[in-house]
Amino acid sequence: MLRNEKLFFRGEPLNGLQIMGLLETRALDFENLIITSVNEGILPAAKSSQSFLPFEIKKTYGLPTYEERDCIYAYHFFRLLQRAKNIYLIYNTEVDDFGASEKSRYISQLELLKPKEFTSKIAISNIESKMLQPIEIVVNNTIKNRFETLALEGLSPSAIGQFLKNPIDFYYSKILQIKDLESIDENIALNTFGTIIHDSLCNLYTPLLNTPITKAHLENSIKNIDQILKANTYKSYQNGSIEFGKNKLYFEMAKHYINKLFQHEIKLIDKGHKIKIIALETKLLATINVEGIPYPINLKGIADRIDSFDGKLRIIDYKTGTVELQQLKIKDFKVLGENE
Template sequence: CEHMYITYTTSSESINSNEPSRYLMQLELELARSNPAIELIKKYYTIDSEEVNSKITHIEKTPEVITRLDELFENGTSASAIKTFIACPLDFYYKYVLKFGEEKKIEEEVESNTFGTFIHEVLEDLYRPFSRREKNGELKSIQPPALQPEDIDKMLKNCELLLRKKFSEHFNNDPEAFEKGKNFLSFSMAHELTKRFLKFEKKQLLTHVNSPFFIEALEEEFVEIIEVEVAGKIRKIKLKGFADRIDSLNGKIRIVDYKTGNVKSEDVGKNPSKKDLENVDPTDATLLVEYCLKSKHFFQLLVYNFLYFKKYNVIPESSAIISFVKLNESPFTIRLGNYEMQTAIQLFPEVLRLLLDEIYDADVPFTHTSDFFNYCDYCV
């Protein structure tokens, strides 16, 4: 091209860095040196502060918006979508009603979500030979044996090679792209976290050496259509989810979600007070809804339990999160208070209805919530 314009922001309000990227600085230093005919011109400009500071604080739920909500839930939604509404209704509107997608970009450095994906994929590759079910839930014709400590030893030997393959594919098969700098640190950290997790797994197996431990499924998809009455109308809600792992110890089913980020015990529910135990009706969904609203990952774990039961007619023993950065405190098992698992599963449609009542309430607009679990993707 003959003319190229590159812009960057110096705003201190920007979520990302307020200075040129390393790539731009490299262009400035090297491009003119190797191409003397190129002329670099720097210009600075400002945008009217009123335009910068004008932010949409709420969106009314018009009939058109309600129609979009119907389409969203009929076509299929996830625990993540409803969890986004709980965290920030306005962010939910932008992400799921308007369907703003994340901008696809070429990563010069491995970002946190990509980093976590690599570890998830490597663990799936390592554990896949031991899974009793295919991704679609069908049992394998030849059933693998129970997982043994020596199987983990083999995984420890193979995990670095698999991680290198994931990183190399990400950087267009350029192994040098992660041999130095931040990408090298990302690779080293991913390798270290994977090794720590596998050692954690081996320790768990040695603790239950006389109890058969099976990998039941990996990355299994669940889909269930639920009919609930919301805002005076029967609505079909198509609920979807993927379980990172389903395992069993002594025949007791556990659904596991991996997290490479921090997790706290209060994120998976809470034990009720003595007053709750004495006064709360265990057949009432109110307390479960409260857990969903106040505990970051509770709704997601509850959804897994419900979907598994609907697919296999088996009540799982538990669902839990394994945090790679808090292995010493893992697993973070869902805390149902004074509810039995069977009761919580039976009450789930009512929990969902109560949450959807808030989403569909035409008198309450989608507004931004600034003091919840994490920052919004779109509304700030």
């Protein structure tokens, strides 16, 4: 969390401790230096390219690359050390998700150049662990009435998952109805990307409802992918163009996914399988009674597709995000046969 925060410091140039960035030290000399975050990937910064031009093209035509940036940082770093009497280089050895655990190449170079002038010390912070105080919520009539309203309106799988994962988040978003701030993004968000694909598949498959699907049906639908996908993209995403940049890539990805699905079903039909779509984007509702709750609880959801595959009923949920292999494992096969 702290990595995303920025702090601005104001110092008196003639008095006290001066906190500044590396580039701010140009043409300045200090007797005492404390340089923090001397980790590989931070000093020098990790390789990043905010350009569509490949590295080889930049190199061929003499355009600036990360190599020039690394040289600039190396020059300022080693120049800064020239007249300092006491130098402290601090780096983090703790492995984290950002990979900032390796000391900078600058330290390795100094260890080779000046081995006798180096002293290494390991600092371990003694952090007292404190138990977080549990958040207590007084359940009054207002909260009870709100939960009853939710139960009657229907709880979705995402709401149930949120309650099981973090009841406090459920309380804030569903009971208190505190909504996240909507941000305007120039690029298509991942949830919008999923909505576009779902809507496009629904439009493409709707003419095939309650009809045994043939290869000709699917080949004809493939011809309409581009037109229908564009219409749904502009309907769901109204903040910019999809003709270039990341949005163009997202559009081509969506077209590739949909085309791949249709090609897969064509292969199934060629092998003699019979597919018949029964329903699309169907709202499902079930009612359960929970001991201790004086009213029934409705469970609601939307089935992306219900079809018949060789006479067997299938309920299909389209997934456009990353699915881990462990999420596809069934822990108990007996559960599949319950409540048929």
